Amino acid sequence: MPPTNNPSYRQRRLGVELRKLRERAGLTVTQAGAHLGVNQGRVSMIETGRSALSADRVRGMASAYDCTDEALVEALGTMTGRRGRGWWEESRDHVPVALVDLAELEHHATALRVALVVHIPALLQTTDHARALFRSVVPPMRQYEAEHRLSHRVKRQGVLHRAVPPPYTAIIHEAALRMNFGGPSVARGQFKHLLDMSELPHVTIRIVPFGAEDFPSTGQSFDYVEGPVPQLDTVQLDSHHGACEFLDAETQLDKYRAVLDRMDTCALDPTRTRDFIRRLDRDL
Template identity: 75%
Template sequence: MPPTSNPTLRQRRLGTELRKLRERAGFTVTEAAAQLGVNQGRVSMIETGRSPLSADRVRAVASTYDCSDEALIDALAAMTGRRTRGWWEECRDHLPSALVDLAELEHHAVGLRVALAMHIPALLQTTDHARALFRAVVPPMRQYEIEHRLTHRMKRQGILHRTGPLPYSAIIHESALRMGFGGPDVRRGQLKHILDMSEARNVTVRVIPFDTEYYPSTGQSFDYVVGPVPQLDTVQLDTHHGGCGFLDAEAQLGKYRTVLDHMESCALDPTDSRDFIHRLVQNI
């Protein structure tokens, strides 16, 4: 396959995981190239996601690196080939690449856990609420930029409604539920939408009230994207400039898994969370 000049997040992640296997095997790039029968430049391109591989080639590389984790090897083999022509590719010309990569990442996920303190989770937002958020961005967006972002966000929500919908767990702090973006009518509609979505079998919503004594948090909203094997999980962080940051180091994944587990333990259970949101709706 010819080199890829602009690899997606998924292609870069495959390269990163192959680099991790090489490093665990104790091979330098030079030694790996000799073992694989390629030049050093090809190894570098593989590890940056710029050299697409076949599934058989990935298995051969994993064997060369003495990887015996069959579940991981199968998952890596499934990531091969050129970029998937999903709906998100239509957005690549008018949205930041990180947002396009996020949609692809969610599409291939096997589960999603999110935690937010100041905003409603993107996949649970109504169109009116999302539009109000985009209008509040600094510096202001042009109207066509808002519409592109809005279309992208609404299409991302399709993973919750597709055949075989994505298991989705959201932890929302009370502060996010009380924010008045768009005014009372928009807020009421947004909270009712969360209640409706929480009835879906694949969606779990938990609320952390203000009076919770213990609130473990990184101080940042984040999504924990569950991969086919734990090594392929990804943490997505919202950045202050409106982009996406992606973390995949083992220590980082472990940290955010622990934070989520602690946050779930101090949140209301799903039934009490629904009752809590219902009371908020009644008081608007």
């Protein structure tokens, strides 16, 4: 197969995980190639996500690397194939590539957990709220850029409305509810939407009030995307310059799991969260 010149994050992640298996086996790239019957250049292309693989090839590599973690191997097998099959590929020329990669991760997630301090989660925003948010960006977006972002965001939200959606948990700080993007009428629509979404069986929304004790000092918003096995989880961070950063090292995943666990202890339960949102709505 011809090489993939611009692999997606998911393709690169598959290569990274295969490299980890090789290194744990104590093999160099040259030695791995000899085991697999390919040259070292092919191994390097696989490990950078630039060579498409079959699930059978992944199993063969895992066997050559003496990996006995069957759950991990099967999960890696589901990450194979070439790019270009999902709806998100239509957005690749119109929105930042990292947002396309995030949409692909969300599509394949087994569960989604998000923690936000200043903004409403993207998958829970109304179109009016999202438009107001895009208008606040510095430097300003051109209108066509904002519309592409909005279209992409709405399509991303479809993951919560599939026949079999992933469990979704959003921990939102009170500050995000009080930002008032777009004015009171937009805020009321957003509050109603949060209440409606919170009634879905797979959606859990919890608010962290200003008075909560032991709130984690990180204060950073992030998405935690769960894979089919914990080793394939991913953390997505928003940066101040508008890009997405993906973290997948074991220590990083452990850190953000711990942050989520701490936030759980600070947040109101779902019933009290709905009461809290209703009070804010009445106070507008």
